[in-house]
Amino acid sequence: MTQRLAPLLLCLVALIAASPSLAQDRANGELIAKTWCAGCHNVDGASPQFGQTDAIPSFSAVAGMPSTTATSLRVFLSTPHARMPDYNLTQTEIADVAEYILSLKK
Ligand code: HEC
Known part of the structure; x- marks a missing residue:
């Protein structure tokens, strides 16, 4: 009985391992960043956003900090x-945004 179940279990493990929801999704992180964070942070290094000051680090600056x-x-x-x-x-979402921010590291 256990032997006949083994291939089925293997399939299940493979399915779970391949599930996209478990992988960090950088594109989704970029979308979240541009939607929620770009008002204050310079997200993609392009045009300055409203309210941006020196006190609010750009995401590429965040990515470049040794502590990040x-x-x-x-x-x-x-x-x-x-x-x-x-x-x-x-x-x-946090994992996705973190993945995106880290991708900006130069
Ligand atoms: C209302 C303005 C505002 C928005 C919107 C905003 N932030 Fe911030 N963020 C700040 C400020 C101000 C700081 C400076 C940290 C502090 O002094 O508390 C900061 C700091 C950070 C830092 C830490 C940088 C460091 O020094 O370690 C990260 C990471 C960060 N923000 C990510 C995000 C993300 C991701 C979003 C979107 C989900 C976001 N922020 C949205 C204002 C904002």
Whole structure:
């Protein structure tokens, strides 16, 4: 019985491993960044956005900081900040945005 189930289990594992929802989606992160973050942050290094000041780092500057990692971004975006609105992003959205920010590293 166990032997006959084995191929089925393998298929299930393969399906779960291939599931796109588990992978970080940089394109989705870019969309979130441009929708929710570009008002304050310079997201893609292009035109300055309204309200942008030196006190608000561009995302490429964030990516270039030695302290920036996927984990540091996840922690930052999972906790409230006085001068930044809390968007209540899901863990998946946070991972996607972090992936996008890290992709801007030069
Ligand atoms: C209302 C303006 C505003 C919006 C919108 C905003 N931020 Fe920020 N963000 C700030 C400010 C101000 C800081 C400076 C950090 C501080 O002093 O609290 C900051 C800092 C950060 C940092 C940390 C940089 C560092 O020094 O480590 C990250 C990462 C970040 N923002 C990501 C995002 C993401 C992702 C979004 C969109 C989901 C977003 N921000 C939307 C204002 C904003």
